[in-house]
Amino acid sequence: MKRTNKDNETSISRVTRRSLVLGGLQLGVAGVLGWRMRQMQVEQADEFRLLAEENRINMRLIAPERGLIFDRNGIPLAENAQNYRVVIVREDAGNVEDVLNRLRQLIFIDDTEMERALKEISRRSSFVPVTVTDQRTWEDISTVAINAPALPGITPDVGLTRNYPLGQDYAHVVGYVGPVSDYDLSKIDDPDPLLQIPKFQIGKTGVEQKYEPDLRGKAGARRIEVNAAGRVMRELDRDPGVPGADVQLTVESKLQNFAEARLALGLSAAAVVMDVRTGDLLTVANAPSFDPNKFVRGISVSDYGELTENKYRPLANKAVQGAYPPGSTFKMLVSLAALEDGLLSSDETVYCGGYTVLGNRRFHCWKRGGHGRMNLDQSLQQSCDVFYYEMAQRVGIDRIAELARKFGIGERFDLPMSAVTAGIMPDKDWKRSRYGEGWLVGDSLNASIGQGYVLSSPLQLAVMSARIASGNAIQPRLVKSIDGIETPVVGADPLDVNEGHLRLIRKGMFSVMNTNRGTAFRSRIDRDDLRMAGKTGTSQVRSVVVSNSDVPWEQRDHALFVGFAPYDDPRYAVSVVVEHGGGGSSAAAPVARDIMLYALHGELPPLESYPSGERGRVEETFAALELRSDFRPSRSGRSPA
């Protein structure tokens, strides 16, 4: 095929024309590109510059330092301890397993901790520091620091973690913190951004939980420059936030420690000590207890199982959560109701033949043979049941309940502890709404000796004795101040009760402890200026009366005691409940006396304060206490003994 010149010329001019068209199109497109550049980089540059700033600057929250919790004397109950830990950055470490093995040759790390760390390392980005082990000693950390050249990617680090220096003493009152859970988040409507911090610690129980908003503080922030992968390039500035407010409690640590240890000599018990004038709770003690620090670190399943399956219920704050039949400690309120209604006079006597007949049923006195003729004072002194069966029939349950409520029975006190119980102060309406049945006289008889439907907590019993002792409507108070601002004392006004009648009741309680026929005579205080008044109680758990030593622990009677001292000028009220401890006079009264004496002396009481016949037993008790690791007689002394 031969191409002619003409063809060629046609072709060339055609290619040239089309080339020019193409070039024109290309210039057009390039023009659009140039126009777009101008639009973005010149006209909208400021907008994009702003977006770029936002892009590269990121806010990181800083957890504020959690508020501290102190006792009334400024002894820390909850503090923020330095948590020495070892962290690893994968990308700096190179061969992670190699480095960790070398680390394990230097400091001990158990297998489970190691496994958890390896899992965490594999999940996180390579530049994120991952905690290998924490709660290390300073020695461990120094060892790691010294060997740093052999441990690429490993850094010793220090953070803050909650620590409870007094361990189990305040496990129930102060409670504990733990890492925020999904469940916690689901309960909060407007979550604090702090809660989004992984493993952020929040109060789970007790004061830690109830004062969470005060203790937590306000989040601080760091402005940091980050890259798209989230890696921190540098810090631009920092706002440290507002640390949480400190909370001071009314509790007294030496007394609390003594009470906890003293209760722990038994199996399961609770005690409350309250200042009669201010309502300050000096002690809210429970036995057995547990170490709240274990929960902060994340308790192991086996440890937790041990706590929940323990039949003595170490996790329960029995002092405020436990509702027990008050037994004979309720009798003061019944006789006071009778006095108030003018249905009883101080010298009047009731005959006790060992039982009362109601219809075809016999209501027994604890003393089978009967007490004979009893006046008010004797009825308390010897805890005669028949006397109170009579009073109950005279006064009626509604009037008894009305008076009992003035003394705190059936009242849910607003205290920053978990699950504070209201107990039950029954009356006719209560039974009807609860059971749909009418109130029976027999119910009144049972209630008159603190059995049947009546339930009260050790806290309520302490409030009751404090109000009997002072005649004031004193309210219990656990928090002394928040952030330095004192919480007011509530209820230092007289109760609407005849003072003369109260004096008769107090005198009866005095007889219980200080006359030789009194049920708590052996547990008296043998010092004229510190005389104690009180009342024993033994509440039945089951109806058939069998000797306590013959039945399993769960079926034994609860032993109770309430009291106050000094009799002449009351300062402290105390209540003790020993679960399934047997008789109140043998199991609860000595404990209450020991705790009261400690409160009055401010330290381990001298033997001279005890009756001479009791000193041998007391010495044994003290010796047993000295052996306990949780008892710290030498720790924190206002007055070194």
Added chain:
Amino acid sequence: MSYLEYNVKRVPSGLSKVLYFNWPLFLLLCTVAGAGFLMLYSVAGGSLEPWAEPQIKRFALGCVVMFAIAMVPIWFWRNMAGLAYGISLALLVGVEVMGTVGMGAQRWIDIGFMQLQPSELMKIALVMLIAAYYDWLDVKKVSHPLYVLIPLILIALPVALVLNQPDLGTALLLVMGGGIVMFCAGVSWWYWGVMIAAGVGTVTAVFSSRGTPWQLLKDYQYRRIDTFLDPSSDPLGSGYHITQSKIALGSGGWTGRGFMQGTQSRLNFLPEKHTDFIFTTLAEEFGFVGAFSLLTIYVGIVLFCIVSAITNRDRFGALMTLGIGATFFLFFAVNMAMVMGLAPVVGVPLPLVSYGGSAMLVLMVGFGLVQSAHVHRPRGR
């Protein structure tokens, strides 16, 4: 065929060919490559490793290849067009069979010392073959339907294979590269009218087939188009690239943040900052002045190609030069349009600047051919 009709004696020979090189074109190429080295140095945080140094070496190798090709007479290359096309097509089939999977698409073939992207090779080979085809074809038959169909088939074969990989960007580039050569060869305007109508029809079909069992594109390709149309709809998902790229580019302003001062690229907000999105780094650090200068140089390269083609009386040389220049133009135009949010993200590198061996070598081969056509173009009569 046509070449021997001219006075071969007037074509330079031996080493004197060097004097007839299109030196301005070469200098422009070097300028662009130099800008690329600077940017690769910058995005690596002020380091020759890991990108700038290999890129420099490749460019040096590319220059050697370019000169070698330029020294060989253009008619030799014209005769090689069919072979080049055949080998490229075979390699494209090869990646289907034994290619390694990269980025979810089979595009690479391992030939020992480097990974070869046959679709890149095809961009040049296709232009060469179609140029050679029109060189061979009787000028009067250019718009004859049968003779229009042949180049369409030549284009369709590799496009089908590339689409199958799947690589939408390269497929579009092949279609447009081949189409431009056909256009310059003088295929009647009627066809172009029909083609535009067909294109509109295809776009309609592509979108209406979405969600049906016979949908024409992959889901991710639809998503890319979605995010192109509205990048803010998913700023942290698939719109992320475009949004971040626009922020970086726009924040450059008039003169930019300065060399190595671009916070967006420095802080890794930019995706693939050393390859497809390298223009954003340049635009951020050197601002409108830098970005527009680069665009100007690119346009200059294309204009030099057009001028060279117009002054070339050899049909093959002229058409091939126009085709390669247009391919080069498509590279940077699509890339820039993409990072500026004017086109969907299709994975087209910025020519001679983006890090990557295949693309750079293939482009240098292409410019070697352009130089060869320029040096050996028939002069006078």
